[in-house]
Amino acid sequence: MDITITINEKKPSPMEQLQSPELNPPNLLTLPPEIQAKILSHLAASFGRSSIQPVLRTCKTLHEVALPISVSEFRNTHESKVQGPCSRLRNAQFLRYILVSKPWLAKHVNTVIFGQISNGDDEESREYTEGGEPDPRIATDKELAVYRQHIELILGQLPSGYTDKWCNHWMLDLKRGTSDAQISLILLACPNIRTILFEMSRHKSHFVRLLNLVRSLVDINTSIHTPGSEWGDGNHPDMVIPLSNVQDVFHETVNYRSGYSEFDMDGPDLFALPRLRFYECILARGNDATERRFGDLPRGSSSVEEITLHSSSSTPGALKKMLRTCRTLKKFEFTHYGYDMSGLMTPRDILHAVLPHADTIEDLYINMDDVWDKGWNWQDNPERLYMGTQLRELRVLKRLTLGMQALTGMLGAKHLNHTQVAHQMPMQIEGATRLVDCLPENLEYLKVCMCGLGIVEQVEDLIKAVEEGDRFRKLTHICLLFNGWTTEKEVDKSQVRLVCQAPGVHLEIDFQNPIRAAFDLGRTIGEEASKQPCNVTSRIHAQNRRQHYFETRGGSETTWYSRHL
Template sequence: MEQQTEAVAVPPTTLLTLNQKPKEAMEQQTEVVAVLPTTLLTLPREIIAHILSNLVDESEGKSDIQAVLRTCKVLYAVALPISVSVFRNTVKSYSGSSAASRTRNIQFLRYILIQKPWLAKNVRTVIIGRCSVYDDKYVGFNRRQKGYETMSDDELHVYGYHIEHIIGQLPSGYTLSWYKQWMADLKSGTSDSQFALILLSCTNIRTLVYMEPEGTRHVGQLLRFARNLLHINIAIQTPGSEWGDGNHPKMAIPLANVRDVFHETPNYKNGYMTFYLEAPDLLALPRLRFYECVLANGDYVAATMFKALPRRSSSVEEIVLHCSYLCPEALKGMVGACKALKKFEFTYGRLVTSPDLMTPRDIIEALLPHADTLEELYIHLEDNGEKDWDWVESPEKLYLGPRLHKLRFLKKLTVGMQALTGMLAFPPKPEDDSEQMPLEIEGARTIVECLPERLESLLVRDCGVAIVDQMEELLAVIESGSRFEKLTDIRLVFNAWKMDMDVDGPEITRLNRDYANVRLNIVLQNDLAYLYDLGFLITEDDEYVTERNPMSRVNSRHVRDEYLESRGKVSNEFEMVPNIFD
């Protein structure tokens, strides 16, 4: 009788080795143990570079990447180009603005053009405070700064070579005079000439963020020169043109790789009154996609500059004008220059009270040529504020009207109640004996008649109870599933500090119920949160007592990001972005 053996569960790896000779099994086991663990240094350099790039923060003056340079040769080689990818030069100034340090400019230029000239091509982002052509006024103050430096004659010789190499492409008496002035200003140490040299020498800049210059002798000329080079380069590359036969080598065009431009001013009273001297040239940059200006002040002179831009010539896809004033013709010229605009944002700033301030109707007329591309529209005109609009002769200009429906690819809309419906939430304060804005524009279309069908998100500001009836109609249409199938997010921001909640509250609560196809949020906003939502300047209680805008990318990108996330959601001061002054 055979002896029965008890079944034993054996792991699969053990079963494989039962049929192997001991030597084979040992060799297999040894082979498994010999696999080396993965470490940072064993990764491909592209992956290491991607990891280390996260140590560079545009919002900080010093980067953690500097510590990596002191670890080992391998990481040093990978981290070195990343260490210069962001050049940030902003320091607090007794004048109340974020000035640029001339010493920091000199050190950076020396590093990327003399000590390690192969690094200049790795500069991707330039963030710089206010530069000036009048630095001699502050020479005493600047010389007291720790580590004040000047350029040597040998350094100036190298810098002169870089300047001559680019502007010498168009030899003339003008460029020769400009070259001499540029070299003289570099020797005297003006921050304007230093900033222009950084822009000229760093050929792969993608993001440019700067404060309005105090005078612009070289930065402004460089922008215009780049624009002229671009047009000439296109001409000489075109066979049969008057400039050439198409066989000429391509020109080296400064700032040709810039995709993103932001500039602002420290002048909160009058705004950026000379932004039109730079903006048209910036919009002409061949690869620019995003343009933003804070406190832009554009009157009829700006309109002349923008209208000189050829229509549909700019590659800009997004325009943001925050706390700004713009006349209708300036808007038309700026927007008309874009080939295919995807986003337009305008927030009104109390810089000018003028009948030339663009109206909602001006905005929609300027944007209609982009009806097939525009996806996001953000308008905050402070609807209840008196802006001296000529509503008596042309009341229809005070709201967008049925033409809004023609923006058929629009996905996201932020707008005031009057601009959307033609109804004013509250009567404005009487001033003198002049006629006041109407509470309702006769014949104005309803929200249902005006909204584009593909809209996904709607935020309406400056609301009063007059919007409730129209909103009930819109919600009923959405719930029926007959129209606005993609409109799933609606937010209404009421000016609660102007309302009698005992009377108006029950009217608003008519909307406060659950909906199957849409999410409705109602915000009752107080006056302080309303001003905060407009993005008015904030005052920092520090040794300089400085002011800045929460939309600033020069002063604090983190505050900006949190502010953008909070817009249209804040109802009182206790819900504002924490640490707003950090």
């Protein structure tokens, strides 16, 4: 006879369940608020659709943590994911949210990304409310009164009364709903913005005046703390300076014919932002006007430490004045877009602009087209075609990427048929310095682009110096990038017999085809699904493509020769 005994166990109470780690394993709600915020911050993506909004509707605890994160980044770009006007309605909704509905959130905005803005003359009028009807009044009188308070708080710090006229003009444009007025107010009213990404816009007024305002307030605030100055009597409080916490600025255009035509207006004013450290621009055009406006900035007044100019052109004077404003320059990258010959600059010009920062610059990346860059009377000053021994004066330089001609005065190919000018070029400039005699001694990474067979002998000298250990003791990576489309006509790859026996030194050799070389020069423009142009280095529209570009530039798709010893 089988006997079954049933024991009724007492179930734990709800309170016991909460207190028991076995019954209630750790979850998101049990973590400290700062850890929750760190986790949820990854849902506020810069690209694509943000996933933070659904978290706001989960529970009160996560709502409180996620709400500041939900406004940490404001993105308003063209719906087609290419350059174009930003939405005025979205601007108005964001302003209403952070300045009227929940004004305490304005301090949590740290990234602003916007497309082309306008003062209204050429704005698209197809802005719709959720009901599908045009919104006839983007801001109410109550909202406009709040906006005026923010504007008057900042503009009222200036000693002259001219700001009254500007304030009234700004308010009128806010009532009209122009994107220029809206974006400028967002930038004015959010005190902790760290990053600004935007597209070049013409016909803007308030944005330009806002940047000028920041320069004026910085100058006055400096004067306040300068004994003997007009304001230096110790009776004035610190100025409230908008954009004073911005550290990172990126701006771009996709107009390869005209380039960033407003660079002379935007660039110098951005360099005057008091805490800016990272500056990047696509298709910058440095002309005489750029030189004059950068010249208005005092030497060493800018906090910019890293400058990247993609597919850009500049006059020597404009570049020199730009770099002289930097107090401490650590990185400079310049890729020359050869279509625009009005801003022609040679390797020697770049070196002279960089030399004042010889004690601070650690990373130098220069990529120039050895064919396009000969559209000037080089015969009178052939030494400008290469940098020479002054390059050694960059005493703390760690990383160097430079073309063969800029280093050695030698062209990388005999068959240059892109322009008639190229046929007149000699294969080597007489008196040019050898590779081992111009490289900085503390170099750790060297990449030579646009190589021809003429550099092989000079690289052998460099390898010998590295193997002997008397020079270039920190050099651990040497990369040569040959012009495969020309070299292959004359020599087989196997004839480039370079071996480095120095322990820990990585020797890499690649051959590029013309498409890949043009890609590295920034000539090609990627396309999104809409078939509209999108620059491959864009931080606004091409995050994944940009990342792939930086991971693979300066090489072939597959490295055919790579050796570690």
